Amino acid sequence: MKANFKPFLFILLCSTLLVAGISFFSYSQSKSILKEKMTLSTQQMVMQSVDKLNLMLRSYEDLTYNFITDNVILSNLAEYSSDSSDQLDRYTAANAIKTTIAVRFFSKGEITAVHLLPQDSKLKAITTNPPDVPSIDYTHTDWYKQALAGGRTAWHETKSAGYMSGLSSFAISRSLTLSSGQRYLLMVEISTHILNDTLSERQLGDGGEIVLLDGSNRLLSPAHGATEGEVYSIPSLNLANIDKDASLSTIDTATVKVNGAKQLIVAGKLSVAYWKVEAVIPVSELVKDTSKIRNTTLASVITIAIVTYLLNYLYQRRRSDARIRYMAYHDHLTDLANRKLFNELLEKEIGVAKQHGQRFAVMFIDLDRLKIINDTFGHGAGDKLLVDISGKLKRQLDKAFTIARFGGDEFLVLMPQIGEYDEVEAVIYEISALIQQPIYYQDKELFVSASIGVSIYPLHGEDGQSLIKNADMAMYSVKESGRSSHRYYDAAMDKKSYGNLSLERDLRKALEREQLLLMYQPQFELATGRIAGVEALVRWRHHEHGLISPAEFIPIAEDSRLIIPIGEWILYTACKQNKAWQDAGLPAVQVSVNLSIHQFQSNGIIETVSCVLKRTGLEAQYLELEITESIAMQDVEKVILTLQGLSELGVKISIDDFGTGYSSLSYLKNFPIHRLKVDKSFLDDMIENPKERAIVGAIIVMSHSLNLSVTAEGVETMEQVKLLSELNCDDVQGYIFSRPLSPEDCASRLVENVSYAGRRP
Structure with a gap:
């Protein structure tokens, strides 16, 4: 017994020393490991912010370029600037320019104002500001001088009260010279929320923050305890008291001591506007979790490691199998059943209905005007609408119903065990009412309606494919007759469909x-x-x-x-x-x-x-x-x-x-x-x-x-x-x-x- 027990004790002792050594080494290295990991994560976050802001600012530069190369605007601007133009001509030209500005610029909700500032004092500025906004003598302002000295295109820092519009904004200016030699300065003011929204997407924990700074270390976005325009409390990276820790090709990383506490600073410079994105995180927050390692004991390490590994292996295997099956049978966007799962459940329902002599309904739903929403507001709005409608259908309809996304903007609903047609009608009106409820996307109300086709088992088909096809055909009949309604399948629809195919062939x-x-x-x-x-x-x-x-x-x-x-x-x-x-x-x-x-x-x-x-x-x-x-x-x-x-x-x-x-x-x-x-x-x-x-x-x-x-x-x-x-x-x-x-x-x-x-x- 002793002979067998000693080897076990020896192995246990060696294991204990090994785990204890690993624990001590892990604790001693944990601070630097965690700090390095957080530093790399922060660097990546800053790089993503820099790239996104660069892309955003370049898009506004492209927008201003399209403006100064627009033939309609240039011709109206030449008319406005011409010495031969009378007051009525200038008034008409200015209105035409404002109309074009409204079409080209204010499709972007973040643009607050657009100004055309003549460098000839004889002419007035053309501005989208309302008439009640007082005009200013911009020729003596610092930003105007900065714009003239900025070359072809210049970006100007955030102002809490704007340049001329009175709204919190930053601005881009672009010089414009007409063929007549008359020179203008195009000034586009952009709401600061577009900067703040971009930076607020990045999470840096409780004590960290990410800000946008100009070349003088002044804030272009809000910070902890400071507002836009103030000098940032964290010194710039070029000061002598900063110890360099790491760097990337376009990112500077350093630690600096502020008020007795070390701060990790990661900064990246924009290539478009010569501004700087800076992330600041207290070093103490990076390594606060290392104290947990210190309290790890030998028994807990061994037990947790073995048990965790076994449980995790079994759990991950079952989870992976379940996830693969779930992905194979569900739509990735709406989380509804997909076409494959719907077909399987439909075949099961056919078997049950045939055995018990029951009827059920298949509804084919197509959303009206979704393409217009995608074209107007982007596919993000369309996806949001699809997800919200799917959620409403799942929450409000009977749990016995099967709801599936057939593809695109098309949905299928399986309604089992129906009695009278009035039951189907009630569900159809409920679905239509749910879909027609407004959906909010970026403070905008979006509305769609639905065209619904219905087939009944066994009246309109005795197999799944026939039921879906006939419901689809009924839905297209609704589309042809004006949309936003419903219709049951009729055999005449087959005849019409065949006739259309025959005419198309001829x-x-x-x-x-x-x-x-x-x-x-x-x-x-x-x-x-x-x-x-x-x-x-x-x-x-x-x-x-x-x-x-x-x-x-x-x-x-x-x-x-x-x-x-x-x-x-x-x-x-x-x-x-x-x-x-x-x-x-x-x-x-x-x-x-x-x-x-x-x-x-x-x-x-x-x-x-x-x-x-x-x-x-x-x-x-x-x-x-x-x-x-x-x-x-x-x-x-x-x-x-x-x-x-x-x-x-x-x-x-x-x-x-x-x-x-x-x-x-x-x-x-x-x-x-x-x-x-x-x-x-x-x-x-x-x-x-x-x-x-x-x-x-x-x-x-x-x-x-x-x-x-x-x-x-x-x-x-x-x-x-x-x-x-x-x-x-x-x-x-x-x-x-x-x-x-x-x-x-x-x-x-x-x-x-x-x-x-x-x-x-």
Whole structure:
């Protein structure tokens, strides 16, 4: 017994000495190890802050560069600065510049004010400050002198009361010289919260802080016991009492004694504004946890090490297996079930329902307008919205329901054991109400609605794939009929879907089979009665179904992107026909061609139009391109650039279906257009409804004030003609004058050039 016990004691003693030695060594090294670890972590944090601030400041420099190279602004600024400009010219130019500033700059909520400061004392500054903000003589201020001495671009430190706006801000200035030699200083004030928010993301414990300093060691962000603009209590790193501990290529690290306590300082310099990010942590806080090692005993070390290792191994293995399975069956963003898990649970529910003769419902949910939110506020807003909606559905719906994210903005809900349809209706209305509740993102309210399709087992399918497919089909039926509603699957939807696929297949061959043809509807001047132009309208003569309405095949062409080759064919054929009429000696008129959203947004639209004009020989002034109001508001800045490129070719631009979209007049006045086309929906009730009549009159007056012509579409009665004439409408187009005509009949009408006055009853 003793013989066996001694080796055990020897091993235990050796183990005790070994662990005790390791414990002592660990304690002796713990301070330096922890300090080094925290130092490296802080260095990384400072580098990340420096990189983020550099990127942010460069983005504002790019923004100011886009401003001083904008042709519209430069031309208005030249008008404002010109000696030949009178007071009204300068007022108009200044307002145009302010409008452009609002479009270009104030899309960023952190920008508080923008100023254009002339270096010629004869001119006033152009500023976005409200009229009640008093102006100052900026030419004698230190920041103005600093801006002039800063070269092409200069950054200015934070001011608690701003430079001119009165708000806490920092600023970037950029010099601007017009071709006339007139010099300006662009000053953009940016709210300090954008700096503070960036720095507040970094956590340095209870006693640590991270601040932004200028070259004079003055605070550009708040600190413990100090505000912006004050000299920081921690001395700069170039003082002699600092002992260097470590350094990186762009980061300085040092320890300094302040008020008897050592502080770790890690500083990084911005490459853009010559400012400095500085992190300060008390050294005592870095090593406060080392006292725990001192109290570690031999028994606890051995026991904890062995038990922890075994438990951790078993726990991590089970956790890893569970995590892998969870990730395989759940959506990583919303934490809902994914498509795979939903399909498995759906198959189980089918088995239970089949065994007990039960019914259940599958709901296919698609969020409306999520793409607009992503395009407007970024994908972070869209992700926040998806997460919040998922949380609401999980919390509020019955726990027996299965909720899954199908993909993108689509969700699936499995509602088991339903009795009457009223139960399904109640759940649908609950889901719709939850989704329509506002969601807050960066102090903004976001709203979406939902289109919901429903399939019932076994009425609408006896397998999982059929139920999901049919619910999806019902949802798309809701989308087509206006969104924000719900619909149950119907067998007619299958027939319609098959019919659309069949039409799409035949439409792909319609061009090569020469089944497409163009009709031309004349447009008449109300003042003279002569034909001012014609609109090209496409028709499809199907080999089996005869003449198919554009309302039936154009949406199919849009969804399948066939509208792009069809649109190019329409453009070429219309230009070619107009040129043929002119070569035949007929009166020269404009031909109007509608551009689809896919055509207009394609990168080569300007080159396509230019090529068609060259191939057909038609002069650009006889081609008018029509875009709808909804297309014009997709991406305003890109739309303006595209329209300017088309306008430079010499073609005319018109806005079709005006009044049915959501256009802003502040954008509309910047579009290089020459005509608005009033939608038929305003004319239908114009005679009986004074409000509709007032809207049409307001559109005409507004258009004329912007030097735009107005064409009324869908004119069908002489009462409408008379009222439009009284409202000074320029042109009309409708069945009362002429239906769409074949090229031959349209040529005859051009020869006759019949006045509507001669056709009055």
